[in-house]
Structures are given as structure tokens and as C-alpha cells.
Amino acid sequence: MGLSILDLFKIGVGPSSSHTVGPMIAANRFLEALQQQGHLEDAHQVRIELYGSLAMTGKGHATDTAIMLGLMGERPDQLNPDLAPELIDTIRKTGQLSLAGKNSIPFLESQHLHFLHGHSLPKHPNGMTLRAFDNAGLELFHNNYYSVGGGFVLDEQETEQTSASNVIQIPFPFNNARDLLDIGDNSGLTIAEIVLENEKHLGRSDNIQRDLLTIWQVMDSCIQRGCEQTGILPGGLNVRRRAYQLHQELLNRPKDQQDLLEVLDWVNLFAIAVNEENAVGGRVVTAPTNGAAGVIPAVLAYYHRFVPDSNKEGICIFLATAAAIGMLYKKNASISAAEVGCQGEIGVACSMAAGALCAVMGGTNQQVENAAEIGMEHNLGLTCDPIAGLVQIPCIERNTMGAVKAINAARLALKGDGQHHVSLDEVIETMRQTGLDMQDKYKETATGGLAVNVVAC
Structure with missing residues (x-):
């Protein structure tokens, strides 16, 4: 692969x-x-x-x-x-x-x-x-x-093209999650280490750790920029930016008002900030798509800001693990909402982020696979029905839900031993089949769902 x-x-x-x-x-x-x-x-x-x-x-x-x-x-x-x-x-x-x-x-x-x-x-x-x-x-x-x-x-x-003659040889080729787990069992490598070893042979980067940290810097800058901007998003829906106000409320919340779920407000903020920047055509990282560009940055920002002992190595492990999971969806199903609905965007991003967070919080390969499976299983059938064809409603809030689901999926997996009934491979195939069954009006055509039941003005 x-x-x-x-x-x-x-x-x-x-x-x-x-x-x-x-x-x-x-x-x-x-x-x-x-x-x-x-x-x-x-x-x-x-x-x-x-x-x-x-x-x-x-x-x-x-x-x-x-x-x-x-x-x-x-x-x-x-x-x-x-x-x-x-x-x-x-x-x-x-x-x-x-x-x-x-x-x-x-x-x-x-x-x-x-x-x-x-x-x-x-x-x-x-x-x-x-x-x-x-x-x-x-x-x-x-x-x-x-x-x-x-x-x-x-x-x-x-x-x-069907020929594989031009495929670059890598030390640990994998086609599915079962392959990844078997490679890990036989080599003693984590999922991130497997992907990073393969990366050395692909010729895409002479310093992948540096490039991964650059990706994180762009994500983090996007969050910061989104928290600083106000006004109305373009396109005619008159959607008002919310990240700035949310950020100010969080910064100014009285210290004596304890809220045990405040961290979720921060995660929501991170995702909203990114996707508001995306909606105005700003600089973002496709992760793995733009419609779902806020999920992985939000969960990675959660790791960076709220998980004790987070560090640059963890950021690289997070992104490498997320990429491994994304590769499985890309090869065996789709990351295109026009092909399989939003389960292929928010669902995939949620799955990637869940597995990645599990990895940097000490999860085994089996727990990482479990977290990724949970992240997708509860996004199956998610439609893509943007109002007026804009990546605003429901897309911006949907990124917050994907990020929060990913964090919960990682925590659930870490409480288990990696053994579970539904495999990641099975849920990816289910997602593919569900996408095939989904009517076209729910696949980024703006002809079904919220796109026709909500007046676009």
C-alpha cells in the first residue's frame, strides 16, 4: 500500500x-x-x-x-x-x-x-x-x-489502470486492519511506527517528523485564527461566526464556577474555529477532507493542551496513527461524501482521531483498532445534506460532534482490553455498503435532508 x-x-x-x-x-x-x-x-x-x-x-x-x-x-x-x-x-x-x-x-x-x-x-x-x-x-x-x-x-x-507494477515497495505493506495488527504482533511495532517505517521508502519527505509538526502548526494556527475572527460567513445563509465569542467566554469564565465538562467546550471551540476558517476559504489542513477538517485538529489540540505530558513526539505519533487508519478507509471504502455521504468524511475523521488519541494515551494496537472501530460504528449512515450547498450547516457543528465522539471512543477503548465483537475491517466494509445503498440526494447534492427541509435564507 x-x-x-x-x-x-x-x-x-x-x-x-x-x-x-x-x-x-x-x-x-x-x-x-x-x-x-x-x-x-x-x-x-x-x-x-x-x-x-x-x-x-x-x-x-x-x-x-x-x-x-x-x-x-x-x-x-x-x-x-x-x-x-x-x-x-x-x-x-x-x-x-x-x-x-x-x-x-x-x-x-x-x-x-x-x-x-x-x-x-x-x-x-x-x-x-x-x-x-x-x-x-x-x-x-x-x-x-x-x-x-x-x-x-x-x-x-x-x-x-489496474497494474500494480509501479507500486513502491515498502517494508510493511498492509491492506486492512487485520494486516496492521498482525504486523504489529510479529514485529513488536506500534501502528505509528509501522507507518513511519513505510514512509522512509515512499520518497515523499526527507524529514517526516518535521513535516508532521508543520502540519500540526498549520492546524493550530487555523484554530488561533478562527478564534480571532468575527462577522458573517459568506454564501447567503447569514451564519454568524461563533468561535470568537466562545473563546472569550471560556477565557473569562470565573474560576470559582467549576464545570467538570468545560474541556468539552474547548474541544467544541477548536472544531468550530477550524471549520469557520474553512467556510471562508482560509488555510486549513485536509484531514482527511475539508468538510471534516476540524475533527482531528480539535482532538489533537485536546491532547496538546489537556493531556498531561503531551509532547512533540506524541503529536507525530497521533498524526501517523490517524493516517494509518485513514489509509484503510481510502483503500477499502471512500472518504468522499459525494460517494458515501458524510460517514465518509466526519465518520472517517472521527475514526482516525479516536484511534490516534488512544495511541498517544498509551493504548495497544488492539485498543487503537477498537477505538477507530467505535468512532465509525456510531457514524454509520451519516448523510451529507448541506443547506444551500455550503459547508456551514450542519457541517460546522457536525465537526464538534465528531471530535467529542472520538474522545469518548478512545476512552471506551482504553477501558477495555482490545477484544471486541465488531472489527474495524467489518465496520469499514459496512460503511462502504451503506454508502452504496444511500440515495444520491443524501450525497452532497443538496437535494435531500436538511438541504430541502430548511429554508436557505
């Missing part, structure tokens, strides 16, 4: 990994393909066609602006979120787009960017087609791209 920890945790921008980060990456790859084929300088026009969930909720998830930024050569991990509105405003005012930051081409959204409601590409609900034309209007190149969740993007050819 050649997935890297850095595949599960990507530094990017909000509001959506599949609808914002993925399309931006797809546009980047489209430019790279044009360059490789020698067509970039000949391209005088582009056309984008959005299908499925990208068409249905793309406006609310900033898919249109993400693709335009991507066509300009902007990348999710390097884009300055504060400058993005100005770049988009320039395109809309001038009717010109600087393709790859070089040649300027005509670009009018009504002509060149199409939301094809009711149509889908065959390989995944988050499909898009990007086309380039020369000065005479003849097509130079096109390809289909699929944003398959968590910022992962496949083109049409990659969806058809």
Missing part, C-alpha cells in the same frame, strides 16, 4: 477538499498535460464542464473559483487565501484569464464554465472535463478528471 501520511494530510484552502482543492489540482494537472504536449502556448480558449455533485453544489463549495485559480497556476498549498478574491475579481472584470500565469486568454464564466446539472461522468460523482482550443477553435486536448475525496484526483486513464 503506497499511500503516504502526506496524502491524508494536505495543506490547502477551504471550503472543500473534493469541490475546491481537487478541482484546483485537476486544473494544475490539465496545465501540466498541455505543457507536456506542447500545447500550452497555442491554447487560446478553455472550457470546463462540471458533472454530478460538482455541478449540484459546486457554487456553494467554490468549485468555479478554484478551477479559475488553478488554471492561473495557483496551487492549494501555495495560494494566499487573502489574495484569491482579488484574482477572481480581476478575471470577472476584465474577461481575461492568465493561463498558467503566462498568456492571457478570454474567459467568461457563462461561456467557458458549465455546471451540467443532472449529468454525471461514469467513474465518480465528482467528475469534470477540461478542454483547450486553439485560435481557430479546434480542440487541442481534453481529459476527464475525478475528484475522489480528500484532494485526491484521478484522470480518465488513471481510473482504468
Whole structure:
């Protein structure tokens, strides 16, 4: 299994990994393909066609602006979120787009960017087609791209590849949780150590501990930024930011007013702060998606601030363990709400955070697996029904619930001996099957659930 920890945790921008980060990456790859084929300088026009969930909720998830930024050569991990509105405003005012930051081409959204409601590409609900034309209007190149969740993007050819000949050899390959537990039993390694050993062979980082601490720094900065901002979230729902007020209340709570559950207020704050930043298109870490970006930072912040003897090594163990669990879902089910509903986002993040917290609190591999299983078992069937297609209601509060569930799951697992009736592998398969059975209106299309039962104004 050649997935890297850095595949599960990507530094990017909000509001959506599949609808914002993925399309931006797809546009980047489209430019790279044009360059490789020698067509970039000949391209005088582009056309984008959005299908499925990208068409249905793309406006609310900033898919249109993400693709335009991507066509300009902007990348999710390097884009300055504060400058993005100005770049988009320039395109809309001038009717010109600087393709790859070089040649300027005509670009009018009504002509060149199409939301094809009711149509889908065959390989995944988050499909898009990007086309380039020369000065005479003849097509130079096109390809289909699929944003398959968590910022992962496949083109049409990659969806058809079945060969494993290019798989990087790693010392501890695993396909499921049973493999992980067996490797741990035979080697004496923890789940985090297994993944970190594999990481040395993937070539993604020359210092994975440094990169993991950078990921945590971005998460923590996002929490801090979210606690400092006030105002109304964009999009038309008029949702007021709450993190600032919650933070002030917690800071100023009288010391003589004892509340044994105050720590949960802090966890809620951490998650809300991150997801409010995500909702405004701020800098976040996809963990493993943007819609669920607050769960893991909130639980990791809980560890960092409230668990005695927390340290940098524990932060690395937390993220490595979480990534191992996320890899299992990525391989054997899905982390895309458009494919399996929000159980694939909040549910997966909750499972990852539960196992990770259990690990840093001294849990055995078996207890970690149990915590991850509990975290998902009680999110099975969770729908994705964002009001007005925005990652605000119910998404922001849903992150708080995922974080609190994860902490409870870890504590439950630590009270046991690791033996339990439902395995993590079984719950992952159940999640996959539940996603297949779920109606499309509950899979990030904003055509069911809260999205139609609550007036979006």
C-alpha cells in the first residue's frame, strides 16, 4: 500500500477538499498535460464542464473559483487565501484569464464554465472535463478528471489502470486492519511506527517528523485564527461566526464556577474555529477532507493542551496513527461524501482521531483498532445534506460532534482490553455498503435532508 501520511494530510484552502482543492489540482494537472504536449502556448480558449455533485453544489463549495485559480497556476498549498478574491475579481472584470500565469486568454464564466446539472461522468460523482482550443477553435486536448475525496484526483486513464507494477515497495505493506495488527504482533511495532517505517521508502519527505509538526502548526494556527475572527460567513445563509465569542467566554469564565465538562467546550471551540476558517476559504489542513477538517485538529489540540505530558513526539505519533487508519478507509471504502455521504468524511475523521488519541494515551494496537472501530460504528449512515450547498450547516457543528465522539471512543477503548465483537475491517466494509445503498440526494447534492427541509435564507 503506497499511500503516504502526506496524502491524508494536505495543506490547502477551504471550503472543500473534493469541490475546491481537487478541482484546483485537476486544473494544475490539465496545465501540466498541455505543457507536456506542447500545447500550452497555442491554447487560446478553455472550457470546463462540471458533472454530478460538482455541478449540484459546486457554487456553494467554490468549485468555479478554484478551477479559475488553478488554471492561473495557483496551487492549494501555495495560494494566499487573502489574495484569491482579488484574482477572481480581476478575471470577472476584465474577461481575461492568465493561463498558467503566462498568456492571457478570454474567459467568461457563462461561456467557458458549465455546471451540467443532472449529468454525471461514469467513474465518480465528482467528475469534470477540461478542454483547450486553439485560435481557430479546434480542440487541442481534453481529459476527464475525478475528484475522489480528500484532494485526491484521478484522470480518465488513471481510473482504468489496474497494474500494480509501479507500486513502491515498502517494508510493511498492509491492506486492512487485520494486516496492521498482525504486523504489529510479529514485529513488536506500534501502528505509528509501522507507518513511519513505510514512509522512509515512499520518497515523499526527507524529514517526516518535521513535516508532521508543520502540519500540526498549520492546524493550530487555523484554530488561533478562527478564534480571532468575527462577522458573517459568506454564501447567503447569514451564519454568524461563533468561535470568537466562545473563546472569550471560556477565557473569562470565573474560576470559582467549576464545570467538570468545560474541556468539552474547548474541544467544541477548536472544531468550530477550524471549520469557520474553512467556510471562508482560509488555510486549513485536509484531514482527511475539508468538510471534516476540524475533527482531528480539535482532538489533537485536546491532547496538546489537556493531556498531561503531551509532547512533540506524541503529536507525530497521533498524526501517523490517524493516517494509518485513514489509509484503510481510502483503500477499502471512500472518504468522499459525494460517494458515501458524510460517514465518509466526519465518520472517517472521527475514526482516525479516536484511534490516534488512544495511541498517544498509551493504548495497544488492539485498543487503537477498537477505538477507530467505535468512532465509525456510531457514524454509520451519516448523510451529507448541506443547506444551500455550503459547508456551514450542519457541517460546522457536525465537526464538534465528531471530535467529542472520538474522545469518548478512545476512552471506551482504553477501558477495555482490545477484544471486541465488531472489527474495524467489518465496520469499514459496512460503511462502504451503506454508502452504496444511500440515495444520491443524501450525497452532497443538496437535494435531500436538511438541504430541502430548511429554508436557505
